[in-house]
Amino acid sequence: MTGHGLGRPFAFLWSSTALSNLADGVLKIGAPLLAVSMTRSPTLVSLVGAAATLPWLLLALPAGAVADRADRCRVMAVAGAARAAALAGAALLAALGALDLWVLLAAVLAAGVAEVFADTSAQSVLPMTVPASQLTRANGRVSSAQMIGNEFAGAPLAGLLVGLLPATVFGAPALLYAAAAALLLGMRGTYHAGGNSPAPGSPRTPLWGSLRREVGEALRFLLAHRVLRSLAITAGLLNLANSAYFAVFVLWAVGDGSAIGLPPEGYGLMMTAFAGGAVLGSLLAERVARILGELRALTGCWLATSVLLLAPVAVPSPWALYPAAVLWGVCGAGGNVLVISARQRLIPPELLGRVNSAYRLIGMGGMPLGAALGGVVAEFAGLPAVLLGAIGVCLLAAGLVRRALPDRISRPLTSSAALPDITRSL
Template sequence: MHTFPYTIAEPAMSRLGRSFAYLWSSTALSNLADGVLKMGAPLLAVSMTRSPTLISLVAAATTLPWLLLALHAGAVADRADRRRVMVRANLVRAVILAGVTLLAVLGLLNLWLLLAAVLLAGVSEVFADLSAQSVLPMTVPPDALTKANGRVSSAQMIGNDFVGAPVAGLLVAALPAVVFGAPALLYAAAGLLLLGMRGAYRAEGGVEARRPMRADIAEALRFLWSHRVLRGLAITAGLLNLANSAYFAVFVLWAVGDGSEIGLEPAGYGLMTTAFAAGAVVGSLLSERAAGVFGEFRTLVCCWLVTSLLLLVPVIVPSPWTLYPTAVLWGVVGAGGNVLVISARQRLIPARLLGRVNSAYRLVGMGGMPLGAAAGGVVAEFAGLGAVLVGATGVCLVGVGLVRRALSDQISGPLTSTAALSDMSGSR
């Protein structure tokens, strides 16, 4: 029998449990909504302008809330019932997007309203996602985390890219208003599904509501910085996400349209993300086995290295025939690495700090994404799209080199237990 560090009213009915089933179903719906919105918004923007700077603002608006609100959202996740935070966040973004749908139907939608909608939906996403990563360890046994994260990651990829992205490509051409209306309905359904999770989802030994929030945040930042493994992973993730944001903020201009290098139609761009999702599902499900054979951190570093090198393929050979198989490989190694790093964080971070330290990690890891997206647009205006794509690849390789050096003494074999990982943490 597994002992959970949380209060859960309902024991697991199976290996992953009934509550996990509700969480997984909600994740699938919300990520389907994410896929439609995150693919549809830049494609709508391309129909309004061909300026790389303005197009990059869409990606910047998507990720800016992580820079501004991640720490506060993590503190809220450690103070409140995490399931309730997720329910409210999903319902809020459903209401926001329903309002934007009405404006689109009335013919009032423009680029600036589109940016505002993406930004506000992103604010809700920060609270929903951070609470979701903190809820997951409350629903499954500790030694089932990698398996559960693999299932969640596969649902995310199927929703975001395998289904949502191609649907968005079709909707942009046929009925643009539904790019916002469909996600509104899906987010509402995702929030309601979470009500099926029974039990309390507030961390035992959590922070006092009367304690200043800045003290909660400072505690999390100290823990992250003093933890050698988490610190190294966070810094590298920050460099990778910064570079990838610059890359993909303008990649749509490299790939889509008559004047682009690859020459895809919007539906073809959606098909590329479907190929990515197909690979990601495979990578998510194989990550646990690969880590058991090659070692958790060795597998992670290899995934990040291969992902970085693959960024050069569409630049060197700009053709749909190379783009689609490259996207599949992006998915396999990208999702595999993502599952491993999330599982490691969930094991390494104490229960009472999980929301806050996760938020601190993601601030470092994702906080540079809006800056990278904006920088990608500006550099593309003056130096061209190719300079952005090649430069971003170089930054990724530097990041992989840093984490390889930082973890050189930890990638000699499998790492499967919390105790083994804790031995590498350094002083608290």
């Protein structure tokens, strides 16, 4: 276990992140591959992506309120244990021969619900473990751990497990989530935002009314903040389009009747190539931003990623796919580190969980719609129509955000009382 020189609490957080993202990687790649083995219908296959992301649309705002009310580390631990239990049940059903598409979708949906609470609290707890000056460095380390687990190790492992024993696609992540939750116990201390608790002796607002007020405060902050609002809308368009693209891309890439003709193991290797690039992009993000400036670095990453999506469509061959996947990883992870670090600097600590969740509702709420839309359009208009349409939306979003943002995107904000002045200055 390594803290990368950022302290003991960060070391435990980083280690837990690495294990949970290895579990994410197995499930993210293994579930669609299992679905493809059950059906070749684009609509049904796309339901896997929709089930994984639907909880963000439904639960992002409540999860943010929970992250600002409760101990964030404890929320992550409980969410990890819940994911472990849900997937252990699915593994048991698979071992008994009761696995079908609907069991698969239920397992993915249950894991997605817990992920919303875990990830919202994780992004909110990180600034409590390292100084503000180290946020970009710490996010780079976390992002590299996520990519190594999610793609570099998880993807090929998922391809292997699908071929060997389908039950392990659920069983292996269950064990990893349980271990990740246990590691969080090493983060001694309290990780409570401290911004929402009523003062002693003050009248208590009913829970529903209190949550509604707190969520409304976060939404007003986000919508009034030019930088955060622009980033959230752009992220929403990019994620909607990417969800449509990748919900059906497995049909374009895998199988004898596909355009590229990869075996399941080849698809896992594609994600490994992506992860290798993502690790590099995560570690280089801070240096590139220092040279080019945050805005140029971020918009450049988003634009390059959008253009690169065209490569395996224009040239449906592994020779085009694997290099493109490496560059997807470099640009995608670099942009992700920059935008997360900017949010953590711009949002006051007492609002971080709620505003992050409001941002991610806009940024990720369209993902289930995109995944479902991609499947329906592919069913009637063909896979190329979905892939090319998604690329067009990505290019449009990446171009528009450059015009909407100021030259500097991460001016620190230390208190929610400073909102009007900051908003005018940006």
